Amino acid sequence: MSVVGIDLGTQNTVIAVARNRGVDVITNEVSNRSTPSLVAFGPKARYLGEGAKTQEISNLKNTVASLKRLAGRSLSDPDVALEQDFVSALLVEVDGQVGAEVSYLGKKEKFTATQLIAMFLSKIKATASAELKLPVSDIVMSVPPWFTDVQRRSLLDASEIAGLKLLRLINDTTATALGYGITKLDLPTAEEKPRRVAFVDIGHSDYSCSIVEFKKGELNVRSTAWDRHFGGRNFDKALVDHFAEEFKEKYKIDIKSNQKALMRVIAAVEKLKKVLSANASAPINVESCMNDVDVNSFLKREELEQLCKPLLDRAHVPLEQALADAKLKVEDIDAIELVGGCTRVPALKAIIQDFFGKQLSFTNNQDEAIARGAAFSCAILSPIFRVRDFAVHDIVNYPIEFTWEKSPDIPDEDTSLTVFNRGNVMPSTKILTFYRKQPFDLEARYAKPELLPGKMNPFIGRFSVKGVKADSQDDFMICKLKARLNLHGALNVEQGYYVEDVEVEEPIPEEKEGDVSTHQLFCPRDVPA
Structure with a gap:
């Protein structure tokens, strides 16, 4: 088995693997260290990666780019209208999500963005397998920090279709921070002041900045800000x-x-x-x-x-936002690390350096840092590698609330609660407690739709709690639900159970003085819902 990190980029994708006591970036079939993120279709075959790039100009209407930015979107989303400027194939609606209409094997076909990404990932899987001469299964893939639940699930589905086991979806800047920190031997101890580093990532299509605190064996993301249309x-x-x-x-x-x-x-x-x-x-x-x-x-x-x-006049905005969200000042930042191909533009470097008033650092390879960090993350999560202990604490970027039906027996009950606040540590688990006499439903949605990219539906999921009934005294049943924002940044209601009071008589052992007596002990018993 192998351990693979994938930086799925808008323009190019980089593959890194953990081996030889370190992490290597592997080359594709034409010895390039990155593969064009393209899928194309022809009268006799489909073309993926380099094959799609070589025939792009002659086969524009059947070549699909910007795969990552189409994931989990609907055709009516204004962000998709912007993507049409960068995608030569016709974008259409397929089963409620955006896809592309192409000519394949002599007839018109429509493929969803998830299907197109799965096709491309199958190529990445084959490239990695050919280089490693091993079957590829476990992967960690990077995503922009602004991705929502539905966008992340689209990539999870695409990985499954491609036959890949996705151990974690990791935010781009978090992957960069992990690659930076795990190799450092001089990080401060738990008692010392943390080292604060600003990671600025400007790629082909978006710009993000994360403020990260490092201590020995761990990193904590303090804040992340972005501009989705700057690259x-x-x-x-x-x-x-x-x-x-x-x-x-x-x-x-x-x-x-x-x-x-x-x-x-x-x-x-x-x-x-x-x-x-x-x-x-x-x-x-x-x-x-x-x-x-x-x-x-x-x-x-x-x-x-x-x-x-x-x-360029907008270049300072994500930097200011990241500092404000972290409640820090420019003087509190110890280093500024730049990654992403666009950070080579001299004017951009000058703006970032002037903002922080410090010399910029390029410790990581600007094109490969994210893939390397993803490979480190995969090695940490995979049972086949022994890696130095390094904890990664990311944050929630969009607040999530639950709403539920009002109980007829509790007329003044609140029916909504923000469970995961912006800036909370992720992954995270919360227990929700309800008092009910009958089954009920609840919904999860983003609490502030105006923060979401484009005009995305804030709805995340609907959950039904069944088997709820009043107890023998016609009293409320205590229902507990375990909601988890997992490693991927996706929300699940993982478990539901109810707490039942059971009356038990328990004898007390004889004492030297006094009579034997009994007392009633009320023990909570967890019963699956």
């Missing part, structure tokens, strides 16, 4: 809009009217952006961009920063 692709879009106008005026072509031309320019501006991260200026050239017209231009780094100014 490398947003910089690319600003550049594409700029060159679309320039090419319309200079070459009389409208690249936005031709999807293939648009994809060629997107690929070119992505390279241009990377060159400008290390150079003051750079050219852009696209051969046969559209109508057999070759296009070229030139851009300076200052021009890039000016084009992306609306984006």
